[in-house]
Amino acid sequence: MNLMANLIPAAAEIFLLVMVCFILIVDLMLSKNGKIVTYMLVQLTLLGCSLITVGTHQNGVFYAFHNMYVDDLMSDVLKMLSYLGMSMVLVYSRQYLMVRGLFTGEFMVLALFALLGMNVMISANHFLSLYMGLELLSLSMYAMVALQRDSAIATEAAMKYFVLGALASGLLLYGMSMLYGATGTLELAAMSDAISNGVQNKSLLAFGLVFIVSGLSFKLGVVPFHMWVPDVYHGAPTAVTMLIGSVPKLAAFAFVMRILVEGLQPLVQDWSGMLIILAIASMALGNLSAIAQTNLKRMFAYSTITHMGFLLLGLISGGIEGYGASMFYAVVYMLMSLGAFGMIMLLSRAGFEADTLNDFKGLNHRSPWLAFMMMLLMLSMAGIPPTVGFYAKFTVLNSIIQTGHTWLAIVAVLFSLIGAFYYLRIIKLMYFDAPESHAPISVSSDTGLLISINGLGVLFLGLMPGALMSVCAVSIQQSLLLH
Numbered sequence: 450m451n452l453m454a455n456l457i458p459a460a461a462e463i464f465l466l467v468m469v470c471f472i473l474i475v476d477l478m479l480s481k482n483g484k485i486v487t488y489m490l491v492q493l494t495l496l497g498c499s500l501i502t503v504g505t506h507q508n509g510v511f512y513a514f515h516n517m518y519v520d521d522l523m524s525d526v527l528k529m530l531s532y533l534g535m536s537m538v539l540v541y542s543r544q545y546l547m548v549r550g551l552f553t554g555e556f557m558v559l560a561l562f563a564l565l566g567m568n569v570m571i572s573a574n575h576f577l578s579l580y581m582g583l584e585l586l587s588l589s590m591y592a593m594v595a596l597q598r599d600s601a602i603a604t605e606a607a608m609k610y611f612v613l614g615a616l617a618s619g620l621l622l623y624g625m626s627m628l629y630g631a632t633g634t635l636e637l638a639a640m641s642d643a644i645s646n647g648v649q650n651k652s653l654l655a656f657g658l659v660f661i662v663s664g665l666s667f668k669l670g671v672v673p674f675h676m677w678v679p680d681v682y683h684g685a686p687t688a689v690t691m692l693i694g695s696v697p698k699l700a701a702f703a704f705v706m707r708i709l710v711e712g713l714q715p716l717v718q719d720w721s722g723m724l725i726i727l728a729i730a731s732m733a734l735g736n737l738s739a740i741a742q743t744n745l746k747r748m749f750a751y752s753t754i755t756h757m758g759f760l761l762l763g764l765i766s767g768g769i770e771g772y773g774a775s776m777f778y779a780v781v782y783m784l785m786s787l788g789a790f791g792m793i794m795l796l797s798r799a800g801f802e803a804d805t806l807n808d809f810k811g812l813n814h815r816s817p818w819l820a821f822m823m824m825l826l827m828l829s830m831a832g833i834p835p836t837v838g839f840y841a842k843f844t845v846l847n848s849i850i851q852t853g854h855t856w857l858a859i860v861a862v863l864f865s866l867i868g869a870f871y872y873l874r875i876i877k878l879m880y881f882d883a884p885e886s887h888a889p890i891s892v893s894s895d896t897g898l899l900i901s902i903n904g905l906g907v908l909f910l911g912l913m914p915g916a917l918m919s920v921c922a923v924s925i926q927q928s929l930l931l932h
Contacts, residue, residue, distance in 0.1 A: 458513040527571045545687060590693055591611045603685060605684060624663070668704065675754045687797065694749065759778060762849050810883065811885070818901070826907060834911065837911040
């Protein structure tokens with residue numbers, strides 16, 4: 450295979466890595482007040498990556514680097530959405546970071562390294578490249594959580610995240626080594642073929658699958674591998690919490706799809722049973738724990754656990770419709786999460802974090818428009834029409850009902866009803882309680898515009914979800930059926 454055939458599928462990642470190195474050097478020469486130059490370079494890098502991803506797109510599935518890397522429609526769509534999500538994270542967090550002295554080149558470079566890790570995870574077709582992408586993302590995240598060095602709570606969260614992350618990586622590696630021992634290959638398509646043709650050591654294969662699912666569960670943050678989620682969400686600066694809770698969920702979805710659906714499809718009966726238990730446990734514990742929280746970041750952490758349980762339901766139902774519904778859910782969750790954490794940062798100011806329920810009391814009196822945007826986001830997270838969150842849950846539930854898991858859909862609906870309480874509580878506080886603070890809310894024009902687009906986008910996508918749903922379904926269909 451010639452060199453260009455290898456480089457074109459990975460052109461966006463190569464450009465991203467080159468720009469990260471360039472930005473690192475430029476940032477060294479800038480004064481503390483010149484970091485806006487770094488910020489603009491990062492945004493231009495994201496734009497450049499988008500243009501390259503669109504420009505190098507080809508119909509079909511293309512492999513590079515001896516089948517370790519794959520370029521297909523699903524990877525291109527997820528990468529484009531990742532660039533969008535990362536750009537939104539930077540816009541939302543700029544003012545917040547400036548006030549706290551965290552608007553540094555380190556934050557932005559680590560964010561780009563995390564994005565590079567996500568891109569590698571999305572396009573990996575081999576256990577080695579999957580693991581390399583995962584570790585690049587994880588190491589960047591550990592450093593970002595600890596970025597606020599003088600904060601004891603942030604340092605503690607980073608240590609917990611690092612130790613538990615290392616444990617999860619160990620589980621994944623152990624599972625990968627067992628699967629390699631059973632099948633004799635680390636390439637996903639070849640592993641699927643080897644399992645279909647029959648392997649001699651079935652018990653080794655089963656143990657490997659258990660370790661793989663355990664490692665994946667940690668990365669998704671589902672019960673019982675969720676211990677890090679509330680502490681990391683609470684301890685990290687809100688800008689980092691926003692990043693952890695949004696864009697990497699797309700990469701995690703791709704990671705699960707590549708391993709379970711492409712590599713271990715012949716074992717679908719085994720791993721779907723495990724996912725059912727994980728999904729039910731996540732929806733139960735996530736919703737019930739979220740009700741007891743008074744800190745918004747911890748509440749959103751438990752709600753993330755619930756949403757990831759919902760995402761697993763689409764994978765359990767299988768087929769193009771189920772996987773498409775799961776992908777749609779991951780995209781919608783990213784948009785809702787960005788808006789929710791963006792609102793917390795908008796209300797925060799120097800020396801004050803607006804991360805408790807009481808901070809949202811009477812928001813309608815202080816800023817009716819921001820209260821309306823937050824209401825749309827909370828309605829969407831609760832899955833109430835006409836927002837896109839309702840349609841995301843509906844498509845997942847519809848897919849599992851069609852595969853005969855009606856009882857599972859009923860369980861999911863019941864837990865969704867419980868979950869609606871803590872989202873509606875925020876709306877009640879904003880509109881019916883007196884404000885505890887009358888401090889002015891200063892919103893920069895770009896952030897104000899973005900939160901408006903974000904909130905109205907959730908409503909618009911709920912009224913007209915067809916286009917995004919079609920993109921998800923078609924990208925899954927073209928990527929999986931052509932393998």
